Amino acid sequence: DGGITQSPKYLFRKEGQNVTLSCEQNLNHDAMYWYRQDPGQGLRLIYYSQIVNDFQKGDIAEGYSVSREKKESFPLTVTSAQKNPTAFYLCASKSQPRLGNEQFFGPGTRLTVL
Amino acid sequence: AQSVTQPDIHITVSEGASLELRCNYSYGATPYLFWYVQSPGQGLQLLLKYFSGDTLVQGIKGFEAEFKRSQSSFNLRKPSVHWSDAAEYFCAVGAGGRGSTLGRLYFGRGTQLTVWP
Numbered sequence: 001d002g003g004i005t006q007s008p009k010y011l012f013r014k015e016g017q018n019v020t021l022s023c024e025q026n027l028n029h030d031a032m033y034w035y036r037q038d039p040g041q042g043l044r045l046i047y048y049s050q051i052v053n054d055f056q057k058g059d060i061a062e063g064y065s066v067s068r069e070k071k072e073s074f075p076l077t078v079t080s081a082q083k084n085p086t087a088f089y090l091c092a093s094k095s096q097p098r099l100g101n102e103q104f105f106g107p108g109t110r111l112t113v114l
Numbered sequence: 115a116q117s118v119t120q121p122d123i124h125i126t127v128s129e130g131a132s133l134e135l136r137c138n139y140s141y142g143a144t145p146y147l148f149w150y151v152q153s154p155g156q157g158l159q160l161l162l163k164y165f166s167g168d169t170l171v172q173g174i175k176g177f178e179a180e181f182k183r184s185q186s187s188f189n190l191r192k193p194s195v196h197w198s199d200a201a202e203y204f205c206a207v208g209a210g211g212r213g214s215t216l217g218r219l220y221f222g223r224g225t226q227l228t229v230w231p
Contacts, residue, residue, distance in 0.1 A: 031217055042223040105157035
């Protein structure tokens with residue numbers, strides 16, 4: 001079955017450590033997105049990529065980094081510079097970065113900083 | 115700038131009752147509008163979308179939404195709610211413009227739906 005996978009489902013990190021969240025899709029989608037979700041805040045865009053080897057900052061990119069070396073993969077690194085990283089992280093993709101196409105979402109990764 | 119407002123943070127309805135979740139958007143051109151649903155600890159699932167044409171759109175799970183340009187609204191409705199509909203619902207508008215902003219979504223803060231048996 002085609003879809004988006006995120007791993008791990010739960011992740012615990014000590015303060016000062018970098019962690020990388022995985023996002024893989026086998027939908028052959030061009031565009032991929034990372035969102036952060038906090039209670040009552042909706043989804044906020046961290047980074048997005050429309051094609052391989054290209055990505056743009058979203059609304060809350062500080063303290064995060066991404067890469068897009070392969071079409072199927074868009075990993076997100078939460079660095080120690082991110083002051084409040086505890087949140088639910090969602091990855092999404094869409095077939096082409098056009099207005100009309102909906103985004104498909106992965107199951108999410110819950111990151112907790114200890 | 116694009117934005118989405120969902121005025122109701124939490125709504126409670128009885129099973130079998132009708133439901134309407136409100137969504138207002140701010141966007142300069144013809145909007146592309148979406149409703150997503152999220153169960154606890156899960157990703158988002160698309161319920162329905164509006165691009166153009168008939169202003170009343172049908173979605174999955176018996177949901178429908180009506181686009182009203184004059185009111186900048188895209189409210190979600192269901193005639194009879196089931197206990198399994200309890201979840202969080204997000205309205206989103208697709209961004210236009212040139213270059214790198216094309217294709218991103220702006221989300222509302224969500225409405226949490228509780229269903230009483």
